[in-house]
Amino acid sequence: MSYVHVDNLVKQYGNGDASVRAVKGIDLKIQAGEWLAIMGESGSGKSTLLSMMGALNTPTSGRYIVDEIDVYALGQDERADFRKNFLGFVFQSFHLVPYLTVAENVMLPLVTVRTNRKKKRTLAEEALTRVGLTGKGERLPNQISGGEQERVAIARAIVNRPPILLADEPTGNLDTKTSREIMELLQALNSGGMTILMVTHNPECALYARRMLRLSDGLLVQEEETQKGGEGYAAREGQKMIPFSEPSTFSRI
Amino acid sequence: MTLKDIAFHNLKRRKAKAAFVFVGLLIGVSSVVAFISLVDALTQNINHKLEQYGANILIVPKTENLSLSYGGLSLGGVLFEMEEIHQGELGKIQSIKNAQNVAAIGPMVLGAVKVGKQRVLLAGVDFEVSPILRPWWKVKGTLPEKNGVLVGSEAARVLGVEVGSHLQVNGRDLKVSGLLEETGSQDDQILFAGLSSAQSILGKKGRISMAEVAALCSGCPIEEMVSQISQVLPGANVMAIKQVVKGRMETLDHFRKFAYVLSAIVVLVGGLVVLVTMMSSVRERTAEIGIFRAIGFRRSHVMRIILLEAGVVSAMAGVLGYFVGLGATKAVLPFFAEGHGHGIEVPMDPLLAGGAFALALVLGLLASLYPALLAARMDPNEALRTL
Numbered sequence: 001m002s003y004v005h006v007d008n009l010v011k012q013y014g015n016g017d018a019s020v021r022a023v024k025g026i027d028l029k030i031q032a033g034e035w036l037a038i039m040g041e042s043g044s045g046k047s048t049l050l051s052m053m054g055a056l057n058t059p060t061s062g063r064y065i066v067d068e069i070d071v072y073a074l075g076q077d078e079r080a081d082f083r084k085n086f087l088g089f090v091f092q093s094f095h096l097v098p099y100l101t102v103a104e105n106v107m108l109p110l111v112t113v114r115t116n117r118k119k120k121r122t123l124a125e126e127a128l129t130r131v132g133l134t135g136k137g138e139r140l141p142n143q144i145s146g147g148e149q150e151r152v153a154i155a156r157a158i159v160n161r162p163p164i165l166l167a168d169e170p171t172g173n174l175d176t177k178t179s180r181e182i183m184e185l186l187q188a189l190n191s192g193g194m195t196i197l198m199v200t201h202n203p204e205c206a207l208y209a210r211r212m213l214r215l216s217d218g219l220l221v222q223e224e225e226t227q228k229g230g231e232g233y234a235a236r237e238g239q240k241m242i243p244f245s246e247p248s249t250f251s252r253i
Numbered sequence: 254m255t256l257k258d259i260a261f262h263n264l265k266r267r268k269a270k271a272a273f274v275f276v277g278l279l280i281g282v283s284s285v286v287a288f289i290s291l292v293d294a295l296t297q298n299i300n301h302k303l304e305q306y307g308a309n310i311l312i313v314p315k316t317e318n319l320s321l322s323y324g325g326l327s328l329g330g331v332l333f334e335m336e337e338i339h340q341g342e343l344g345k346i347q348s349i350k351n352a353q354n355v356a357a358i359g360p361m362v363l364g365a366v367k368v369g370k371q372r373v374l375l376a377g378v379d380f381e382v383s384p385i386l387r388p389w390w391k392v393k394g395t396l397p398e399k400n401g402v403l404v405g406s407e408a409a410r411v412l413g414v415e416v417g418s419h420l421q422v423n424g425r426d427l428k429v430s431g432l433l434e435e436t437g438s439q440d441d442q443i444l445f446a447g448l449s450s451a452q453s454i455l456g457k458k459g460r461i462s463m464a465e466v467a468a469l470c471s472g473c474p475i476e477e478m479v480s481q482i483s484q485v486l487p488g489a490n491v492m493a494i495k496q497v498v499k500g501r502m503e504t505l506d507h508f509r510k511f512a513y514v515l516s517a518i519v520v521l522v523g524g525l526v527v528l529v530t531m532m533s534s535v536r537e538r539t540a541e542i543g544i545f546r547a548i549g550f551r552r553s554h555v556m557r558i559i560l561l562e563a564g565v566v567s568a569m570a571g572v573l574g575y576f577v578g579l580g581a582t583k584a585v586l587p588f589f590a591e592g593h594g595h596g597i598e599v600p601m602d603p604l605l606a607g608g609a610f611a612l613a614l615v616l617g618l619l620a621s622l623y624p625a626l627l628a629a630r631m632d633p634n635e636a637l638r639t640l
Contacts, residue, residue, distance in 0.1 A: 056547060056634040077551045084549020091637070095544050099266035100259075107254035109548045120254055156548070 002029035003195060003240060004053075004164070009062035011048050022048040024218035025062070032163070032240040035186075035196040037209035045218040046199045047168060053197055054087060054166045055079050066164065067240065068253050084109060085243040088157030088194075092169035094149040096141040102152050103128065103137030109160045127155040131185060147178035154185060158194070163243060165189060167198040171205055183208045193240075256554060260561035263538075271566055273530045274617070278570035279577060281523025282613045286578025287585075288512035290599055294586055295505055298597050309494045310466035310479060312486060314338055337362075337460040338489055346466065349481035356467040357385040360448060363462040364455035366423050368412055374443045375422065377451020385467050387440070394431030399450060401430040407441040409433075420444075423454050520616060527620035531563060535628045542628050543636025552629035559625035560618055567617025571610035578609065 006028035013020045023045040030036060040046045051057035052064060055071050064071045066086055074082060088109075096105045106124040113120075128137055131151040133144075141149055150170065157165055167186065171179035183205055190196050198209060206212050207226050214222035264271045314337055340360055347355070362377040380396045380403075394416035397403050402422070404414055409432050414420060418429045427446065435441055452458050468478055475493050483491045535542070542555055582599050 051634050051637075054547065056637070077553070080546065080549050080551045082549075083547065087549075089547050095540070095637070097541055097544065099262050104254055104258070104262075108545070111254050111256060111259065112550060112554055117254070 003032035003034075003067060004028070004030035005063070005065040006030075006049075006053065007063040007065065009049070009052055009064060010060045011045075011052060011057065012060040021218055023052070023059070026215075026218075026220050028213075028220070030195060030197070032195055033190070033193045034211065035190045035209040036198065037206035037212045038197065038199045038215060039201065039203070039206055039212060040215035044215040046215045048218075049215065050166055050168055050197065050199050054089060055083050065253065069251075070253050084112065084160065086162055086164055088160070088162040088165045090150075090153050090157045090165065090167040090170045092172045094141070094146075094153045094173075096149055096152055096156075098141055100140075101137060102133065102139050102141065102144065105141065105152055106137075106155045106159050108156060113160065123159055124155070127159040128152075130158070130188075131155045147174055147181065150174060150178070150182055151185070154182070154189075158189060161243070162194075163240060164195045164197065167196065167200075169199055169201065171200070171202060179205065256557050257561060260558050260565065263558070264562055264565060267534060267537075270530055270534050271562070274527050274563070274566045275570050277523045277526030277530065278567055278613050278617055279574045281520045281616060282571055282574025282609050283578035283581060284519040285516040285612060286575050286605060286609050287581040288516045289605060290579055290582040290602070291585065291589065292505070292509045292512055293602075294582060294597050294599050295508065295589060299505060309468055309475065310482065311492045311494065312338070312343075312464040312466065312482065312489045313492070314462070315488060315490045337457065337462055338464065338486070340459050340461050342486055342488075343461070343464055345485035346482055349478065349485060351468075351478045351481060354468050354478060357382040359383070359386040359465040359467075360461040361463050361465065362448060362451050362455060362457050362460065364451070364457065366444070366454060368420055368422055368444070371412060373408055373412070375451055375454060376443050376445050377448040377455070378445055379448050380445075382467075386465050389436060390440075391434040392431040393434060394429070397428075397430040397445070397447060399447060400425075400427055401446070401450075402427040403431045403433055403445040404429055405433045405441040405443045405445070406435040408444060422446075425454055520612070524616050524620040527563070527617055528623065531559065531621045531624035532627070535559065535624045538628070539631065539636045542631050543633050543638075546631070546633035547637060555631075556625045556629040559628050560621055563617045563621035563625075564614065567613045568610065570617070571613030574613055575606045575609040 006026055008025045008027055009023055010021065010025050011023040013022060026045075026049060028036075038046045038049065048057065052059050055064075058072055066082075069082065069086075071079065071082060096102075097108065100108070103121070103124050106127050107120050110120045110123060125134075125137065128134060131154050133148060133151050133155065136144060136148065141152065144152070150173075154170075157167075165186070170186070171182055174182065179202070186196055186198070187208055196209070198205070200206055209226060212222075212224050212226060213220055343358055343360055346352070346358055349355075359379055359382045364375055365372050366375040367373075383390060383396070392403065402420060404412065404420075409415075409429075412420065414429050414432075416429055416432055420427050420429060422444070427450075433440060433445070446454065448461075452460065466478075466482070468475060479491050479493045483489070545555055545558075546552075579599060579601070586597060586599065
């Protein structure tokens with residue numbers, strides 16, 4: 001069975017004549033350690049699909065299964081735990097908390113994890129080192145550049161070592177050079193076995209992924225494998241990353 | 254990094270909002286503290302005054318006759334067949350439920366005596382308790398000891414005696430140790446001797462004509478005390494001098510009710526200030542809450558952050574509110590209390606301090622509960638869209 005299974009997901013906003021079907025039934029199978037790029041015009045449903053795959057947006061119908069866990073069959077609290085343990089989010093506008101330092105922002109996903117302060121700080125420092133921000137932990141988000149803020153967002157997304165990284169336009173606000181650096185960083189994470197789902201408008205960025213999906217009007221209209229993104233995937237195919245602190249309460253199908 | 258750190262960081266960042274919540278609670282709590290401590294201080298003030306009024310319960314023998322005197326003017330011709338109370342029975346008063354409110358018991362024996370050609374009323378009293386029972390007495394000379402007598406101003410004038418003079422009372426020689434300055438009461442016409450001396454002169458050993466009781470009545474269960482004394486002294490008629498006590502306590506009771514209603518209104522307004530401010534704070538933080546939820550915070554975690562913030566501010570407002578309220582009471586007391594509140598203390602009351610702290614905490618948390626619930630129930634996807 002695939003690591004991530006999207007089974008006929010539908011999302012409809014509103015009711016009756018005023019209703020809008022943002023996603024009209026999408027099926028996907030994603031293997032552990034894969035990198036998928038989701039492309040499409042504005043309003044094609046890619047962000048809605050990503051939010052549903054981020055366990056943030058309950059679908060109107062269909063199932064979303066990760067590591068044999070039926071995500072939307074979970075209760076609210078369990079779903080929050082699922083997000084904490086399985087998912088890392090990188091948002092387009094970084095979404096850093098302005099009154100927390102860089103290190104504190106990175107530590108946010110660890111706030112509800114039962115471990116001591118020292119361990120949390122060590123994990124945050126490791127994540128910051130991994131994204132090339134060693135020594136910048138005490139700065140506030142407004143004291144670093146846009147590229148650095150994106151790196152902080154990535155460090156925050158990976159600090160609890162989630163198996164899946166969801167990135168929504170991760171280079172949308174960055175220049176070409178910085179975009180490339182961020183893509184190389186994601187590539188390194190993917191090489192380490194992290195499954196990446198990335199929404200992007202940028203075809204160059206999409207080429208880093210193993211598979212490119214194109215959405216149009218809420219439907220999956222095109223799917224192709226890229227040559228570059230496939231590199232090294234065969235070697236790690238099927239290898240699952242183990243969540244940092246998965247509680248044993250998740251029931252599996 | 255913990256939920257507490259997030260709450261503290263946010264408080265530091267949103268100082269103006271935190272200050273607004275703080276001031277709202279501070280006004281509410283300090284008002285309640287001020288009202289309560291002011292009522293307490295005024296009660297203390299009234300009790301202090303009551304002590305100055307002396308005796309407020311009279312114990313007289315039961316009689317079937319009605320008095321034919323009014324305002325000190327006797328309509329004469331009617332003889333009262335006086336019965337007496339046994340002095341030993343007065344000890345029973347110390348066994349009543351409110352015995353701790355009894356400040357002094359003054360037994361008194363009365364009888365007519367002959368001084369020269371004049372018939373004068375002789376009263377035997379316990380001079381040890383007279384400063385409590387008759388605080389208005391001003392004595393020229395000293396209070397009498399054995400074989401001494403204190404003479405009322407009018408009696409002294411009629412009898413033509415001075416301090417140091419000797420009087421033959423029913424054939425017994427008594428030295429005038431002091432003269433009573435004019436009181437404007439019946440006391441001016443009486444000779445006062447020690448209780449046992451008077452009982453001996455009047456031939457009423459171990460018996461008394463009446464007794465006066467000074468009750469310090471905080472909250473003043475004066476009528477209850479009258480009933481309790483009546484039960485232990487069934488042969489006596491116990492009466493309360495109620496007018497002064499009742500009038501003052503009723504006024505204070507009205508003020509207390511008014512203060513409580515006003516406190517409730519101020520607390521309600523304080524709670525609304527907290528509610529509105531916390532609601533606005535939560536709305537401002539929609540995106541932030543969306544991030545928290547997206548990275549795996551449970552609803553309860555979000556609630557705890559909001560309630561922690563409210564709790565910290567409330568606790569601070571509770572502590573400071575107590576002292577501000579106490580200070581306010583001290584400041585306004587001279588305008589409310591008689592004698593400009595001199596001699597009235599507004600002490601630190603641990604119970605009131607604890608109550609103020611608890612009130613601030615409960616009020617702050619209750620008023621923040623709805624905003625916290627709102628924050629916790631926020632759809633993370635919707636919240637992130639606001640970014």
